[in-house]
Amino acid sequence: MSExxxxxxxxxxxxxxxxxxxxxWIFLASEILLFTGMFTVYTAGxxxxxxxxxVGVTENLRWLGTLNTFVLITSSFFVxxxxxxxxxxxxxxxxxxxxxxxxxxxxxxxxxxxxxxxHIHKGAVPTGITPFYIERRPLALKYFFTLYYVMxxxxxxHVIVGMLVLAVLLVLVLRRRPDERMAHRVEIGAxxxxxxxxxxxxxxxxxxLTGGGH
Amino acid sequence: MRKEVTLRSLLFTFIGLLILTGLSFAxxxxxxxxxxxxxxxxxxxxxATLVIIFFMHLLEEGAxxxxxxxxxxxxxxxxATFVGxxxxxxxxxxxxxxxxxxxxxxxxxxxxxxPGSPRRRGGGGD
Numbered sequence: 221m222s223e224x225x226x227x228x229x230x231x232x233x234x235x236x237x238x239x240x241x242x243x244x245w246i247f248l249a250s251e252i253l254l255f256t257g258m259f260t261v262y263t264a265g266x267x268x269x270x271x272x273x274x275v276g277v278t279e280n281l282r283w284l285g286t287l288n289t290f291v292l293i294t295s296s297f298f299v300x301x302x303x304x305x306x307x308x309x310x311x312x313x314x315x316x317x318x319x320x321x322x323x324x325x326x327x328x329x330x331x332x333x334x335x336x337x338x339h340i341h342k343g344a345v346p347t348g349i350t351p352f353y354i355e356r357r358p359l360a361l362k363y364f365f366t367l368y369y370v371m372x373x374x375x376x377x378h379v380i381v382g383m384l385v386l387a388v389l390l391v392l393v394l395r396r397r398p399d400e401r402m403a404h405r406v407e408i409g410a411x412x413x414x415x416x417x418x419x420x421x422x423x424x425x426x427x428x429l430t431g432g433g434h
Numbered sequence: 435m436r437k438e439v440t441l442r443s444l445l446f447t448f449i450g451l452l453i454l455t456g457l458s459f460a461x462x463x464x465x466x467x468x469x470x471x472x473x474x475x476x477x478x479x480x481x482a483t484l485v486i487i488f489f490m491h492l493l494e495e496g497a498x499x500x501x502x503x504x505x506x507x508x509x510x511x512x513x514a515t516f517v518g519x520x521x522x523x524x525x526x527x528x529x530x531x532x533x534x535x536x537x538x539x540x541x542x543x544x545x546x547x548x549p550g551s552p553r554r555r556g557g558g559g560d
Contacts, residue, residue, distance in 0.1 A: 238496075241495065241499065245495075245498075249506040253509060253510075257513070259510070259513075259514050259518070260514050260518040262518070263518025263522070264517070264518045264519075264521075264522045268525075268527045282462070286459050293451045293452065293455060296451075296489055297444065299489075300439075300488070304440075304444060307438070410489075411490055414485055414489050417485055417489075418482045418485055421481045422475075425462075425471075425477075425478055429474050430462070430471050430474055431462075432470065
């Protein structure tokens with residue numbers, strides 16, 4: 221049994237921590253279902269306009285999407301290592317891990333911003349008819365790019381929220397004595413960051429890899 | 435007492451994720467035709483499973499978070515497969531534009547029309 225004092229109605233801190241983790245898992249499930257709606261629309265679009273979607277994928281920067289995948293996976297490892305360090309009362313290592321995670325989140329957003337700017341420069345915008353869409357057949361490309369902006373944009377919002385959560389936790393780790401409650405808080409924040417990673421793991425092949433080998 | 439995920443298993447998970455990412459990237463360059471999407475999604479599923487089990491410590495948890503995970507996967511599969519794919523495949527979807535439109539060369543500010551028809555300026559929506 222934990223020595224950390226529990227909120228009184230839980231009785232023990234172990235029960236409180238379990239309830240906290242379960243609550244977070246259910247919240248993450250609802251987040252996944254939010255993205256499931258978008259994945260369903262993507263699937264429908266892909267079935268209806270397979271050529272347009274394949275062309276759309278080739279218009280995205282595969283090297284950048286892949287680099288971003290490595291960035292997010294590495295950040296996910298660091299945040300998991302941070303939780304492990306905090307459980308073992310290694311505050312310094314935990315702080316480094318959390319700091320690196322936030323930094324990698326920033327790198328991810330910078331790369332994503334570069335890609336958005338590149339697309340906008342080319343005319344691949346979510347609304348309107350630009351020469352980009354007219355020059356490239358088939359014309360359901362706009363459907364693909366609208367989905368691209370909505371899905372990667374919603375994901376980017378989650379990255380920003382995750383970075384803010386982890387930044388707050390980093391400050392708490394630096395300021396307070398690490399105990400089980402602190403480790404628990406960081407674990408909950410880390411769960412959110414892993415969700416960001418899991419969603420990107422599926423967005424990456426859908427928007428960057430499945431362009432028919434081109 | 436919960437079973438703890440060790441640093442060693444975290445490291446192995448990380449290496450596994452890097453390998454699977456590299457594999458997915460390499461296969462995308464090869465071009466697997468009709469198998470491209472299923473293979474990419476299977477690899478993505480394997481990566482997500484590794485993250486959920488080890489990084490998210492599902493291995494340490496009891497049955498209740500597992501119920502949330504399984505329920506979520508169930509609904510993802512139901513929606514994406516039945517609504518997104520199977521239903522759409524059973525429909526007759528007309529093309530967005532007649533094929534002749536794609537033969538017309540692009541002109542700035544002029545929306546392409548089939549050859550022989552009068553051209554209109556400004557274009558319209560999809």
